Amino acid sequence: MTLRRPFNGIAKLRHLLQVLAFTLVVATLQYAFMPDKPYGPPVVYSVLIGSITWALIDLGREFVPSAAETGWPQGWHGFALVAAGIVLGYVAGTWLADTLCVHYFRFYPAGAALSGADQRTSILITAIAGLVGCYYFYAINKSAYLQDKMAEARRQANDARLKLLETQLEPHMLFNTLANLRVLIGTDPARAQHMLDRMIGYLRATLAASRSTLHPLADEFARLQDYLELMAVRMGPRLAYALELPEALQNVPVPPLLLQPLVENAIRHGLEPQVQGGHITVRASTHSGPRGPLLAIDVTDTGVGLPATLPAPGPGRSFGLAQVRERLATLHGSQGTLELIATSAGGTSARVVFPLEHPASTA
Template sequence: MPPFENILVDANRQRARGRLYVICQLVGFTLLFFAQLFFAHFFKNPDTGYGSLSFTDVLTQFHSVFVGLIVTHFSRRYIDAWGWKEHGWLKLLPRMVAMAIAMAVVWTILAQGWYFGVMRHEFPENILPPLLFLIGILNSSFITMGWLSVYFIYHVFDRFNRSEIARLRLAAVVKEAELRALKSQVNPHFIFNSLNSVRALIDEDPQRARSAVTQLANMLRYSLQSGSNQTVPFEDELTVVNDYLALEQVRHEERLRLKLDIAPGTLRRVLPPMLLQTLVENAVKYGISTRASGGEVSIAARIENHDLLIEVRNPGHLSERRDRVNSESTGLGLRNALDRLQLLCGDDATIDLRQTGADEVTATVVVPQSNVDLASPRLKAEPRATLKPALSER
């Protein structure tokens, strides 16, 4: 997410927290007002246990609650200014107790001062004024301690959520940087190999060389267009592989053959750009280029457990050191393909390279669709050269 958008999101979140605070204050102290009215009504007449409340009684309770609202609000401003919300519980607890008592003292002074001083009510005969003051502080302390507890518990969870959001933002930035770094390694990887094929044609067959340049231009265009996309439709990957194999046929002639077994439901599924091309390039490099007789590259795709499963087969043998995708002998392309795939789709995404026959190697790719953008836009279609009959579809 761009920095400016982060600022807007943080500002909106700050306003939402402010609105929530106001709502909680009004609702909480309104409930406290009605609770105090109930108890004042119940204890109005000690003999009967209930009694009617005068307007003065209601006004007194309203004043007491209003004072509590003001005291807690201004206490919040000091708490924010002193940075207490960032403290841990061990450091915060003694401060909470001291703050609760201080708030209760101020609340009691203002409430009883108004009741006995301004309203000129008489002190109860059966209780001394200092004791009445201490009782008021004790009662108010329970309320202020409860208020502080709710306030700090909310901010503990809010701080945890903010740290989690910051961690996710950082992870997204790191992920994007890693993807860009891997893409910058993949693009030159196939470009240089393709240029070698075009160079071999310049003197031998200029007409085919021009066609090969067109095919290479299509690949470069696709690489540039897909560079800004995290995923592309599988159909677009098949199209660029068509151009790549047409270029490779320049070198290998009839030694390179192709079979396709593509389930129709796979064409609109998505995968990282250049993933299929990397697999096919690896198959040609290790299965066709090293054999005088060449061989057949087979591409199959189907949906399995809602995921896109791709199999690329080529003739050849794997040594024990090539049994794993991340071994040094498989080259930069497959390692980058696996890294990009897992960065986008998670650890459920796999690339498995195995010996599946006496003279057959299969690269199997599982692309989970639940963690990727299924609505990835189609790239702009360009005219494609038709493959020679030797590259036929099953």
């Protein structure tokens, strides 16, 4: 695969500074082996030959289709570019250095010329330094490409993992709802019909939204409202709820179905065991963290409260909590947390916290 990369002036400037540093190292080593000669001429020759060679090769490859893996021309084009850059860089750099050393810096008298041994040494140093420099830039370009591909693969793996977790959550919620619907069909057909209509509306609303790994927090709250309305058909006046979402947080991206398991947990383990039912509040807020602002979402119920010992994760036990924790870990690592808190009124609050991410610009 070949491509033409967009010109990156900052990267080219960084390459030039690296080349200049490398040429100074070469000049210093050359002087260290020949301390009887002045230090100035090796610096002039090394800097001019090195910088011109770099310009011919690094700027020249911008005009030739390059390999996606390395950013360098493939096949004979790449070898020809390097060879031509080294030869022309040596010729042009030597001529310019001769002019400066004789007429400007006056290191040599007019008409002076390098000996045959010095010329051979200069050609050898130029060839070796040119090949080393080209391999260095080739290697760092390939390394950067491989790092980008690894990061892309990790993102794709995380997206696939999140979609798998979401597909596990959908049947879990659906089976629980169908079980409740089965009971209502025998005891209250009218409410069963109403509940079935709500479930159809909920599934229709969630189908399109669940095709992405992230959606706005406002959509997540809208899906929560659909679910709570569905549960209100079954529980009647025993279920009351409030959704509190500040306008500034409505477009914050969050994973779909992140909060629904927590609301389901609050109903199943908090409100349903109480004869009088209770109230659920879902509230979004922000606060500062050690690495930046954090988004906190609290699902608070006025139910029976936390048991003395939480059940261990397993089939039919703490499924929703385990899935929420796993999704947070996949997206945010140790910065994504889920905490269960016993409230002073006797209920339970499930708090989800993760880094606040601003929505991507659509301009």
